[in-house]
Every structure is written in structure tokens, then in C-alpha cells.
Amino acid sequence: MDLTQLTLLEARALLRAREISAVELTDAYLARIAALEPRLRAFVTVTADLARLQARAADVRLAAGEEAPLLGLPLALKDILCTAGVRTTCSSRILENFVPPYDAAVVERLRAAGAVVLGKTNLDEFAMGSSTENSAFFPTRNPWDLARVPGGSSGGSAAAVAAGEAPAALGTDTGGSIRQPAALCGIVGLKPTYGRVSRYGLVAFASSLDQIGPMARTAADCALLLGVIAGHDPRDATALPDPVPDYLAELEGDLRGLRVGVPREYFAAGLEPGVEAAVRAAIAQLAALGASVDEVSLPHTEYGVAAYYLIAPAEASANLARYDGVKYGYSVAAPTLLDSYFRTRAEGFGPEVKRRIMLGTYALSAGYYDAYYLKAQKVRTLIKSDFDRAFERFDVLATPTSPTVAFRLGERVADPLAMYLSDVCTIPVNLAGLPGVSVPCGFVDGLPVGLQLIGPPLSEGRLLRVAHCYQQATDWHRRTPPLDEGG
Amino acid sequence: MAITREDVDHIAFLARLGLTEAERERLRTELGQILAYMQVLQRLDTSAIPPTAQVIPLQNVMRPDEVCPSLSVAEVLANAPAREEAYFRVAPVLE
Numbered sequence: 001m002d003l004t005q006l007t008l009l010e011a012r013a014l015l016r017a018r019e020i021s022a023v024e025l026t027d028a029y030l031a032r033i034a035a036l037e038p039r040l041r042a043f044v045t046v047t048a049d050l051a052r053l054q055a056r057a058a059d060v061r062l063a064a065g066e067e068a069p070l071l072g073l074p075l076a077l078k079d080i081l082c083t084a085g086v087r088t089t090c091s092s093r094i095l096e097n098f099v100p101p102y103d104a105a106v107v108e109r110l111r112a113a114g115a116v117v118l119g120k121t122n123l124d125e126f127a128m129g130s131s132t133e134n135s136a137f138f139p140t141r142n143p144w145d146l147a148r149v150p151g152g153s154s155g156g157s158a159a160a161v162a163a164g165e166a167p168a169a170l171g172t173d174t175g176g177s178i179r180q181p182a183a184l185c186g187i188v189g190l191k192p193t194y195g196r197v198s199r200y201g202l203v204a205f206a207s208s209l210d211q212i213g214p215m216a217r218t219a220a221d222c223a224l225l226l227g228v229i230a231g232h233d234p235r236d237a238t239a240l241p242d243p244v245p246d247y248l249a250e251l252e253g254d255l256r257g258l259r260v261g262v263p264r265e266y267f268a269a270g271l272e273p274g275v276e277a278a279v280r281a282a283i284a285q286l287a288a289l290g291a292s293v294d295e296v297s298l299p300h301t302e303y304g305v306a307a308y309y310l311i312a313p314a315e316a317s318a319n320l321a322r323y324d325g326v327k328y329g330y331s332v333a334a335p336t337l338l339d340s341y342f343r344t345r346a347e348g349f350g351p352e353v354k355r356r357i358m359l360g361t362y363a364l365s366a367g368y369y370d371a372y373y374l375k376a377q378k379v380r381t382l383i384k385s386d387f388d389r390a391f392e393r394f395d396v397l398a399t400p401t402s403p404t405v406a407f408r409l410g411e412r413v414a415d416p417l418a419m420y421l422s423d424v425c426t427i428p429v430n431l432a433g434l435p436g437v438s439v440p441c442g443f444v445d446g447l448p449v450g451l452q453l454i455g456p457p458l459s460e461g462r463l464l465r466v467a468h469c470y471q472q473a474t475d476w477h478r479r480t481p482p483l484d485e486g487g
Numbered sequence: 488m489a490i491t492r493e494d495v496d497h498i499a500f501l502a503r504l505g506l507t508e509a510e511r512e513r514l515r516t517e518l519g520q521i522l523a524y525m526q527v528l529q530r531l532d533t534s535a536i537p538p539t540a541q542v543i544p545l546q547n548v549m550r551p552d553e554v555c556p557s558l559s560v561a562e563v564l565a566n567a568p569a570r571e572e573a574y575f576r577v578a579p580v581l582e
Contacts, residue, residue: 098566099565099566101558101562101563101565101566102558194541194542194543195543195545208540208541208542234550237545237548238541238543238545238548240543240545241545300531302527303527303528303531306524306525306527306528307528309521309525310525310528317502321502321503325568326567326568326575326577327566327567327575328566328567328568329566329568330568331568331569333568333569333578334578335578336578336579336580337577337578337580338503339578340577340578341503342503342504342505343505345502345503345504345505346504346505346506346507347505349504351510354504354510354514355514355517355518357502357504358495358498358499358502358504358514358518359518359521359522361498361501361502362494362498362518362522365498365501372522372525374538375528375533376525376528377538377539377540378531378533378536378537378538378539379528379531379533379536380538380539381533381537381538381539382531382533382536384539384542416517416520416521417520417521417524420521431539431542432542433542433543
């Protein structure tokens with residue numbers, strides 16, 4: 001049995017039945033990581049020793065009959081989530097040697113649930129990007145074609161799961177950074193409702209948009225993980241107090257009576273024909289499973305990218321002001337404090353982070369605030385209203401996750417605007433604070449395509465049920481990338 | 488949307504961001520192109536639309552003002568580039 005092909009739920013059943021041990025499971029993943037990393041580069045840090053220690057502890061608890069929800073299950077974490085005693089870099093020079101003194105809330109919850117941490121995955125620096133090429137360290141490759149990007153910014157997490165280096169991972173999503181790489185790597189990725197998961201210990205990018213979510217091969221595994229990481233946290237004032245449902249129980253049921261809306265603006269110019277065909281076939285499959293399908297209009301969709309790339313950089317420019325070379329992180333000593341700031345930030349930040357700090361500072365500066373930042377916030381209201389109206393008639397909306405399949409490394413690096421437009425289908429969901437999930441729905445020339453399902457606030461259970469029903473009826477998620485052929 | 492070198496230098500100063508000569512020129516061009524794209528927003532009449540700063544229904548989340556355990560001085564200073572006794576050390580600000 002190849003242990004690295006198991007889903008979390010399958011592995012959990014085998015662990016509980018004592019047919020495999022947590023150490024065996026962890027060692028299988030560490031061996032796969034060692035074999036693939038020279039080509040894939042999904043991890044910034046592999047925590048092999050820590051993982052074996054945690055796996056041994058899990059085996060002791062399993063032997064005592066304990067049933068913590070993730071006991072003995074290995075996971076990977078995007079390297080923007082603080083891990084006590086384990087370097088947390090945000091794939092940035094400025095945090096290259098930063099060792100957090102505390103765990104993020106989600107990491108605390110995973111540890112309490114018995115999870116084993118395999119390592120920290122690569123990302124676009126500070127989660128700013130759509131290809132993981134903005135990592136200050138190295139780009140991650142797409143397991144389906146090593147000449148292509150895995151998407152981003154959670155590209156390391158997506159590539160690791162798709163390649164079988166981890167059964168599941170956490171990512172973060174500010175404008176599509178869980179869903180787009182999930183689509184481009186052929187796995188499931190869920191961005192929860194804004195506030196569903198505590199952001200305490202998540203290094204901030206754009207605070208009104210950031211959310212942490214699960215990435216795995218199946219919707220059922222995402223349900224298992226979401227149930228562990230979701231919930232109120234007094235340390236994050238935006239964490240919602242609503243009770244956390246049993247997401248695994250919510251997978252039960254069928255799609256009869258489900259009302260699916262198909263927003264016509266998401267099938268516009270720029271959508272690759274192969275992607276459109278796969279997504280339309282997936283929607284037809286939902287109908288075949290009992291859903292009713294109708295077209296809907298979200299008329300302000302085309303303004304999403306412009307509004308987002310004002311709001312997110314504005315928030316980022318404020319959040320990244322903390323990197324001053326004084327308290328932690330990279331620091332350049334200079335005769336004056338002001339010089340030290342300039343030089344620390346000049347050398348510590350990469351090109352995309354500088355671009356967004358500049359853009360955000362400009363949008364917030366005297367004389368431009370009303371024309372750019374305030375205008376973008378008003379357009380955000382219009383985009384949210386579009387969704388509110390659509391959800392009066394529909395239970396979920398179905399769209400492509402990305403207008404294209406994975407692109408080649410380097411293809412969009414020279415054109416920031418082309419890179420920003422990679423997120424056209426996912427950005428409006430963040431602006432409206434809604435949950436969204438990407439589920440594998442086909443291939444174009446051997447490259448995965450993702451179906452995005454969007455729901456009203458706190459409808460994660462419903463989205464996961466729809467994705468689960470779709471996965472029960474299809475086998476896209478069972479296909480594995482051709483990594484083992486030809487060494 | 489024309490962005491001048493002066494604009495770039497002013498914004499970089501506000502952001503405390505050192506830039507090389509090549510970066511200044513590249514950012515001038517790129518910011519101009521990106522901001523030109525943002526002009527699409529001006530097509531919308533938003534005079535009667537309120538802004539959305541955040542999307543959740545929570546407001547004024549309060550907690551009791553109680554003393555709780557926090558990180559030790561040693562933990563807080565562990566990542567400091569320069570320190571002296573229990574303080575972060577920085578270059579002089581005043582002559």
C-alpha cells in the first residue's frame with residue numbers, strides 16, 4: 001500500500017484500526033518529500049525531526065485509544081502561519097530567519113487535534129502573487145508539468161498535496177490564493193467566510209480580506225480540517241462567534257432541489273475554451289445529480305480586479321510598515337534610524353511587495369484617497385450587493401476558478417497587470433467576504449481545471465456537500481501527476 | 488495616468504522604502520499602467536453608495552480589561568537585531 005495516496009479520512013481509519021502507525025505514515029511522506037523536493041520545491045522548511053517526534057507521541061495516544069480528530073495525521077502549513085520555534089519566513093528575505101515565539105491559533109488547534117507538521121510551504125512573498133514565482137527563495141513547480149507554475153500564493157501547499165508530499169495543507173486566501181493554486185494543481189481548496197477562522201498568528205497582508213483555509217484531495221478531507229480550525233477566538237476581533245457545525249455530517253445528502261446560479265460575467269473574454277468546456281460539463285453534472293441550474297448576472301464583476309488592487313495594497317502598505325528592522329527580521333544598521341528604515345526595506349522586500357507598498361501608499365496618500373481608495377471601497381459595496389441579490393434566488397454559484405490552466409514559469413512575470421488578472425474569478429468572493437471552494441473538474445492537455453462554488457456567508461457545509469457529491473460522481477481527483485515516470 | 492519621478496520619490500519616502508535608480512524608473516512606468524487600468528472604476532456613479540471597509544456584522548468587540556499572561560521580555564527580544572538590557576536598540580533619532 002502506498003500510504004501517500006491515502007486521503008486524510010482513509011489514513012485516519014487505518015490509524016484508529018492500528019493497521020498503520022503514525023510514524024509509518026509520517027515516514028512515508030518524509031520519504032516522498034525527500035524524493036520529489038529537488039524537482040518540485042514546495043517546501044521552504046521540512047520539519048522532519050519535529051514530525052517524527054509528533055508522530056511518536058500520536059502513536060502513544062492512539063495506542064491508549066484516544067480519538068482526537070487529526071491524531072497522527074501529517075499536514076503541511078503555508079509558511080505565513082506562525083509556528084513556535086519553527087522559522088516562519090513568508091518567503092521573504094525580511095523574515096528569512098524569523099522564529100516566532102508563539103503558534104498561530106490554527107496551529108494551536110491542529111496540534112491540540114493531534115496533527116503532525118511535515119513542514120512549511122513556499123508562497124509568493126507575503127502571499128502577494130498568483131504563481132509562487134514571487135518567493136524570495138525559489139519558485140515552486142506544478143506537479144502536472146514542471147515547466148509551469150502551481151498558481152499562488154499558496155502554491156507550495158497546493159503542489160505538495162497534488163504531488164503526494166502531504167495529504168493536506170493549510171493555505172491562506174486574500175484574493176484567490178487557496179482556490180487558484182488548488183485549481184491549477186488539481187486539488188480541493190476552500191476559502192471560508194471572512195471571520196470563520198481566526199487570523200491570530202497569520203502574518204497580515206490585507207486584514208479585511210485574509211482568511212485561512214484547508215487544501216486537500218477531497219472535499220471530505222477539507223470538511224475534517226475546517227471543523228478543527230474554525231471557531232471563535234478572542235484574540236482576533238473579527239473571528240465570528242457563530243457555532244461551528246459538524247462539517248463531516250453536513251456532507252451527507254444529495255443535490256436534489258439545490259439551486260445553482262451561473263454568473264454570465266465569469267464566462268467572458270479571456271476564458272480559455274478548454275476551461276469553459278470543463279466547467280460547463282461540471283455544471284451539467286450538478287444538474288444530472290438533481291440540481292436546478294439557471295443563469296444569473298453579477299453586473300459589477302468586471303470592476304473587481306481594479307477595486308481589489310487598490311484595497312489590498314492599501315491595507316498591505318499599512319500592515320507592512322511594521323518591518324522596520326528594529327524588533328525582528330532583516331535589519332541594516334545605518335547612522336540614522338531613517339536611513340536604517342530605507343535600507344532595511346530596500347534590501348528586505350522583493351519587487352512585487354515594493355510595487356504593492358507603493359501602490360497602496362499612493363492610494364492612501366493626500367489628494368488621492370477619495371479618487372482611489374474610497375472609490376474602491378464603494379465599488380466593493382456594489383460587488384457585495386450583486387452577490388446578496390444572487391443569493392436571494394440561488395443556493396450556490398458555479399464559475400471557473402481560474403480563466404486559464406497553469407501558465408509557464410516566467411510567462412507573466414514581466415507584466416504585473418496580466419498577473420493580477422489571473423485572479424479575476426476569485427477576487428470578488430474575497431471583497432464580499434464569502435466562502436468559496438475550488439474542486440477539480442477536468443483537464444486540458446494534461447493540466448487540471450477547477451470549478452469554483454461560491455455560497456452565502458457561513459455556507460461552508462453546503463459548499464463542501466456540493467463538492468463532495470460532485471467528487472462522488474467523478475474521478476478527476478483520483479488522477480495523479482506523472483511525477484514518477486522517467487525519474 | 489502619468490506618474491512622475493517626483494511622485495515616485497514622494498510615495499517611496501512616505502513608505503520609508505529605499506529604491507534604486509532602476510527601480511524608480513520601472514515603478515514610474517508600472518504604477519502609471521496599473522493606475523490607468525484603475526480608471527475603469529470612474530465609469531461607475533458611486534455618489535449614493537456607502538463604502539465597505541469590512542464585511543462582517545460584528546462591531547466594537549469588547550473584552551474585560553484583565554491582566555493575562557503574555558510573552559516574556561526574553562521571548563520578545565529573542566528576534567531583535569540589536570538590544571541593550573531589556574530594550575530594542577536603535578540609532579539615535581535626536582542629535
